[in-house]
Amino acid sequence: MKIRDIRTHLLKAPLGDKRFYSSQAAFPARTSLLVEVIAEDGRVGWGEGGQWGPTEPPAAVIEQIFKPMLIGRSVHDVTRIWEELYGYTRDFARRGPYLEAQSALDVALWDLKGQDLGVPIHSLFGGAFRDSVPAYATGCYYRGADVHDEAAVLEALKKEAASYVEAGFSILKIKTGLWPVDKDAKRIAAVREAVGPDIALLSDANHAYRASDALRVGRILEEYGYLMFEEPVPPEDLDGYRRxxxxxxxxxxxxxxxxxxxxFRDLIVGGTLDIVQPDISVAGGLSEFAKILALATAYNLMVLPHVWGSGIALAASLQALAIIPESPYRAFPLPFETEPIVEFDRNPNPLRDDLITTPFSLVDGRLPVPQKPGLGVEVNREVLKKYTT
Ligand SMILES: [Mg+2]
Known part of the structure; x- marks a missing residue:
C-alpha cells in the first residue's frame, strides 16, 4: 500500500477563563499539529507532532521537506523511512521541529501499516503486555501567576486534588516551580492533606530550579511521601540531575x-534518571520509542511516556505503554513500582476529549489500550474543522 498524499492540520482550542500555568508558561489555548497520511486506497493514518510549542515549524518541515520524499512510498517501510528522513536531515536537524515532524509521520505510518495488516500497532511490536494501563491524573497546576490570596488558592488546590480521587484515580501528579520554594512547600503539603496517605503522589517542576533549590524541594517531597520528582532542573544540567x-x-x-x-543515550548512560519519559510526539515516534525502551531496560530503568497532546497522542502513547515490559519483572505487577502508568492530563482540552470519536475515560483506574487495527482511533472531521486555525 503506497502513500498518495499527506496533509497537516494545525489545531487550536482557546481556553478562555480556564487558562492555567506551569512553572514555564501560561496555557491560554490547547494546540496540536496533526498529520494525516493518505494511502492510495483512501485509508488514512494519523499522527501528532510536538507537545505545546508552535505548530507551524513542524508543519512546514512535513509539507516542504518530508512530504515530497514520501509520496509513492510503501506504508510498510516505516522504520526504513524513519532512518532515511533522519539521515537526509542530520546535518541541520536532529532535534526540535524536524523530530516533531518525524514523530508525527512515524505514528501515522504505523497506523496505516496496522490497518493494512488488520492488527493494532502493539501487535506489530511483538505483542501487548497489558490491554489496559493504570492511569495517573496530571493536574493541580497554577491558576494564575499573580494570585495573592494564598489561603483561597490552597483551598481550591485541595478541592481539585480530592476531585481526582473521587473520579477513581489512585495516583496524582502535581506541579511545583512557579511559586517560591517556601510557598510551594504549602502546596505540596496541602495536596497530601487533601488525598490522605494511601494515594500515590508525583510531582513535576518543568525544570524550574537550580540543583540547590531542587534539593530543598526534593527534601519537602520526601517528607510528604511523594514518589517522583520530574524535571527538577533544566534538561541541559546533567550534573544537576546526577546530584x-x-x-x-x-x-x-x-x-x-x-x-x-x-x-536518551546521554541521559541514561550518564546516570541522570530513574524514570525515562520520552514523548512519542517529540522524541521520534513509535519507531524511536522502541529503541529508547530497549536502552532504558538495559539499565533497569522505568519508561513512562510523557503525554500531553490530543486524543491521537494519547492513543499512540497507549500503544507504546502496551509494549513496555514490567520493569523489573514480578509475578504480580504493581502500578508505578513495576508496571508502567499512563499520564492522563486532566486540564481542559477539547482536542483530547472531543477530537476522536471514542474518547478515553477511566475504567477501574485504568485506560484501555485501543484494540482496533492501527492506532485504533478515528478522528471526528467536524471537530477537526472546528479547531483548525
Ligand atoms: Mg512534565
Missing part, C-alpha cells in the same frame, strides 16, 4: 524535552 539522583530518596524523572535514541 539530585544520588542525594534524594525519590525517583528522578525526565526526558520530555529530549529527542531520539542518541539524546
Amino acid at each position: 539530585l539522583r544520588s542525594s534524594l530518596n525519590i525517583a528522578i524523572a525526565g526526558g520530555e524535552c529530549e529527542y531520539t535514541r542518541w539524546g
